[in-house]
Amino acid sequence: MVTAGDGARVPVLAAERISKAFGEVQVLFSVELDVLPGEVHALVGENGAGKSTFIKILSGFEVPTSGRILLDGEPVSLPANSAAEALGIVMIHQEFNLAEHLTVTESLFLGREICRFGVLDRRAMRAETRRVLDMLGSHVDENALISSLAVADKQMVEIAKAISREARVIFMDEPTAVLSREETDVLFGQVRKLKAKGTSFVFVSHKLDEVMEISDRVTVLRDGQWIKTAPTSLLDGEAIAQLMVGRELSSLYPSKHEPNVDEQIVLSVRGLSTGYVRDVSFDLRKGEVLGFSGLIGSGRTELMEAIAGLRLRTAGDVEIRGNALPAHDFREATARGLAYMTKDRKGRGLLLDEGMTSNLTLQSIGQHVRHGYLDPSSEAKAMARAKRRFDIRVRDDRVRVGRMSGGNQQKLLLAKIMETEPQIVIIDEPTRGIDVGTKQQIYHFIAALAREGRSIIVVSSELPEVIGLCTRVAVMREGHLVGMLEGEEISEQMIMRYAAGLRRQTAG
């Protein structure tokens, strides 16, 4: 119907064969999208599918490598940064772009203040702000400080800002990620109102139930490629999930070794809560590779950091081989053989200005102390061993770690963690930002560690990785552990259903 009756309706905004590369990494391949007047167009895809980059291009925050953008059927080159707002294209960012110390009115008019005789006309600006907020049915006080507002109200201010600029197309990058269900309903109500007046929305979301609820059409991206655009009414959540992930596993992964059911439980987490994570319980057996899947922001890293003692836990117990592990004591956890490998290797994993050896031994420096002082030859031996074991390839051993490739950095970080001889290894995003060859190596290292009898937790946002490596997969959503999948159940569609909130196991 959309296509048939639409011959006359010119898209407000259309993207034609948009490609984008960052350096040598191609993130978008000839992607197409058209936004009709008064339509809510959902853009969905896995983490890393290129959604954020794509809408940044469409709103002028990034320049495409090739392809063109049509506004009302005419090719345009969007001015850089938020100047595209003048054309009626407004982007509401995932992180709010509001200065906390300004009032609502000041935020709305930031950068285009109304002046009279060179003096700010506050009365006019306040009146206009009130008018827009009333139109949205929002009760936010126009004189309130942004910092005093609830998250949903901040979202509303962002939308008011967009409307007051007479936006024709509003891009929303995961607008509901920080909203409660009630707040989401309010937001959707406003979206429908504006839509009726002809404003178009492009809505990026991982929450498929919301996509079904609010959108008119859905476009699916996968690995930077356009997969399908279809009216929402012709799809259901399952179909979209399938489109998002539909891809085959290759021989990238080593064979799995399932531990015996009666194998010793080395790590036991009971009712663990933090500020965001709620009441998570699970067990880890000796030699097991347990996956943790879920969307970005589902609380996996927070959970793991709480287990490792890097973050306070508000409730719950962690036991290593039956002995309780004290809360918030990372060094005790390390001493008991639990290691946590951060996903932020540049910010939290490695000292970029230092050499490889001092990075390798930083966490296990005690092993290299002889009679109170460091023994460089012992450190050099450890470095040589680590290079062999993890195949770290550098031309010069004295290179600064910051200048090594991502793959070598990741191997070094893994080597550093393994220097503490842990029996339980939590690896957060083992292959973020590294090439496929190194990925494969890292997968084999992980499998080898498990075969040595160590227990591994792999936290990953890449579904194939979790499926290819793990014998059990836990799925988290909004701070809760919503599913524990085993055997045949472990599939991309099934994980996606749990992660997107279409399914949920009742806690056992």
Added chain:
Amino acid sequence: MSTNSEIEERVPRRRTWRDVDLRAVAPFAALVLLLIIGALVNPNFIGLTNLANVATRSAFIAIIAVGATFVISSGDLDLSVGSMVAFVASLMILFMNSGAIADPSLMLVAAMVLAVVIGSACGLANGLITTVGRIEPFIATLGTMGIYRGLTTWLSQGGAITLNSPDLQAMYRPAYFGTVLGVPVPILVILLVTAIAAFVLYRTRYGRHVVAVGSSREVARYSGVAVDRVRTIAFVIQGLCVAVAVLLYVPRLGSTSATTGILWELQAITAVVVGGTALKGGAGRVWGTICGAFILELVGNIMLLSNFISEYLIGAIQGSIIIIAMLVQRSLTRKS
């Protein structure tokens, strides 16, 4: 085996030219350059007596700067050292004047121990305010700078505090003016303090942790380093170094006043930065720091011996040195 060692030998030799860390070498190159300029300006300059004199006079700043190397390497800053010198020296002299211990040599030892304890305590206070109080070190030590200075002014009632006992003075004098095997004591103290500091910074677990904390607190935390403890101990080391500097300072004049040590914090920081330690933390260079302190004193000496620049401009020249040192550091970083 033989091929192995061959390769290992060949590779480093090729590296030396390309990969020499210019930032580590720069301060020593600057020192050599200054010595040449000095020799050209005045032939007396290069004489051993003059150079030994310069080194002796640089002792206070050099020793304080060694402590500052630890604080700055761990990513902090201590502005209170100048006031701390005045405060510790005042208490030390007041204690010796109190006559609490009759035996002069015992009294002297007790006073020295007291100075070390007070210096460490002042450093500990700085460290705890910064870490436990979670206050920026710049502000925390700006506060204690005022406190230590104010207490000194109060103790001295705005005037000077002078060591009364001539016995003690005579006994203590050699600590600054004496020589061992012809080498002035302060120079020996500099070398000793620096050697110990270099050992701690480069060859102990604590030193490695200092550099890690200074490079990235987050990485250090995620590697199980007790970040706050490392930072606090660095402040204590700074306090200890200040105390050692006071031990040399008191016998020199046998007196302190409310203006003792004014602007020494800036000279110490300058020495550290000129020595090649990055002000943003990480990579500490203890020997470079000594070199930096020596450069500062040499510049003053050259100005004194030459007649074309007024010695009243010394502050301006030292100020320029720190800016030039930063510019050189930055351009070298960009190249490497």
